[in-house]
Amino acid sequence: MNIKQVEDKNFMRVYKRDALIVKKAKGQYIWDEKGKKYLDFFSGISVCNLGHLNGAVVKAAKKQLDEYAHVSNLYYAPTQIELGQALAQKFGGRVFLANSGAEANECAIKAARKFGHTTGGRYEIIAFENSFHGRTIMTLAATGQKKFHEFLKPLPPKFAFAKFNDISSVKKLINKKTCAVIIELIQGEGGLFTADKHFLNELRNLCDKNNLLLIFDEIQCGVGRTGKFFAFENYGVKPDIITLAKSLANGLPLGAAIACGKAAEIFTYGDHGSTFGGNPVSCAAALAVIKTMTPSFLSKSLQTAKYLRAKLEELKNKYSIVKEIRGMGLMLGVDLNICGKDIVRQCLKKGLIVNCTHETTLRLLPPLIIAKKDVDEAVKILEETLKWQTLKK
Numbered sequence: 095m096n097i098k099q100v101e102d103k104n105f106m107r108v109y110k111r112d113a114l115i116v117k118k119a120k121g122q123y124i125w126d127e128k129g130k131k132y133l134d135f136f137s138g139i140s141v142c143n144l145g146h147l148n149g150a151v152v153k154a155a156k157k158q159l160d161e162y163a164h165v166s167n168l169y170y171a172p173t174q175i176e177l178g179q180a181l182a183q184k185f186g187g188r189v190f191l192a193n194s195g196a197e198a199n200e201c202a203i204k205a206a207r208k209f210g211h212t213t214g215g216r217y218e219i220i221a222f223e224n225s226f227h228g229r230t231i232m233t234l235a236a237t238g239q240k241k242f243h244e245f246l247k248p249l250p251p252k253f254a255f256a257k258f259n260d261i262s263s264v265k266k267l268i269n270k271k272t273c274a275v276i277i278e279l280i281q282g283e284g285g286l287f288t289a290d291k292h293f294l295n296e297l298r299n300l301c302d303k304n305n306l307l308l309i310f311d312e313i314q315c316g317v318g319r320t321g322k323f324f325a326f327e328n329y330g331v332k333p334d335i336i337t338l339a340k341s342l343a344n345g346l347p348l349g350a351a352i353a354c355g356k357a358a359e360i361f362t363y364g365d366h367g368s369t370f371g372g373n374p375v376s377c378a379a380a381l382a383v384i385k386t387m388t389p390s391f392l393s394k395s396l397q398t399a400k401y402l403r404a405k406l407e408e409l410k411n412k413y414s415i416v417k418e419i420r421g422m423g424l425m426l427g428v429d430l431n432i433c434g435k436d437i438v439r440q441c442l443k444k445g446l447i448v449n450c451t452h453e454t455t456l457r458l459l460p461p462l463i464i465a466k467k468d469v470d471e472a473v474k475i476l477e478e479t480l481k482w483q484t485l486k487k
């Protein structure tokens with residue numbers, strides 16, 4: 095049996111994988127089993143933001159692995175404590191370390207529920223249409239897309255869905271039982287829609303006025319992707335709780351919920367926990383990520399992002415199948431007026447890894463280390479593919 099047959103026989107059928115068998119990966123490149131080289135403009139869904147096998151990250155993780163891999167959160171692992179301090183200082187608050195994005199959001203939602211419980215028996219949380227917050231039952235309940243709710247009802251109750259960037263629709267949903275609002279600043283899975291600055295300011299004011307916790311899910315858009323360490327730094331609007339995961343440890347599993355002000359004091363001993371959360375090897379990697387993402391590193395990546403965006407706008411002007419370029423920093427969407435699956439497949443054949451979300455939006459999440467020459471190469475392949483698709487039509 096070949097690898098595809100083995101997978102098909104033994105795995106639950108949850109992933110529809112593309113025809114790429116990965117042999118090795120380094121920097122912005124992936125090689126398949128036959129030695130073919132691919133330019134990776136997806137970074138494992140915004141995970142390897144520093145590129146594959148970043149030297150500082152690998153060195154830090156190996157050093158920790160030489161000491162120990164796991165000791166339990168009943169004891170002190172200095173690497174974990176150091177990371178907690180670094181994150182808490184960066185955001186200003188207290189941190190809970192988990193393994194994944196969904197778990198980071200579970201922590202934030204639990205904190206919101208406890209906050210509501212202790213401030214007048216409130217429990218409703220406002221989320222947004224088209225959002226994505228994870229695959230656990232609770233985070234799916236917070237996800238504003240019906241396709242994820244099929245066959246799972248009844249879902250955990252008391253999430254209400256407002257329209258993204260529409261403050262009046264949020265106002266309409268607030269009632270005596272509302273305790274929090276959860277939002278992605280850029281809806282990644284939902285098609286690369288970006289929150290408006292004015293809307294986010296109004297949302298912050300609305301939460302303050304009604305004593306609601308404001309939670310930013312920066313699991314996909316955080317950790318440098320927008321040219322700032324936290325995406326909210328582009329807005330000047332700070333949440334009460336932020337959730338991070340994906341690229342926090344640049345390829346090793348790690349999630350974090352960081353809370354400030356009153357939100358930092360919600361939990362007490364025993365309220366929450368995780369066996370693996372804050373694994374020391376992942377924490378060592380995350381410390382290296384934080385040290386590497388200096389302001390000058392991030393501003394360089396923003397220059398590349400501007401260059402990429404300008405090139406994509408040129409493609410939009412040339413090819414009528416491109417409707418819109420969306421997103422921020424190196425989290426960009428190319429919205430098409432056709433299904434994007436064939437384009438993704440064709441790009442792959444030509445050695446470029448991109449993704450398609452919401453049927454029609456090509457999602458570009460290149461590692462932040464790419465140079466202009468990588469942009470030129472990617473745009474060349476994208477253009478050839480758009481041309482091919484246009485002729486096919």
Ligand SMILES: Cc1ncc(COP(=O)(O)O)c(C=O)c1O
Binds near residue numbers: 194226278313314339
């Ligand atoms: C915005 C957002 N929140 C939460 C998640 C869930 O993260 P994980 O898959 O690590 O559980 C994702 C994953 O794609 C995401 O994009």
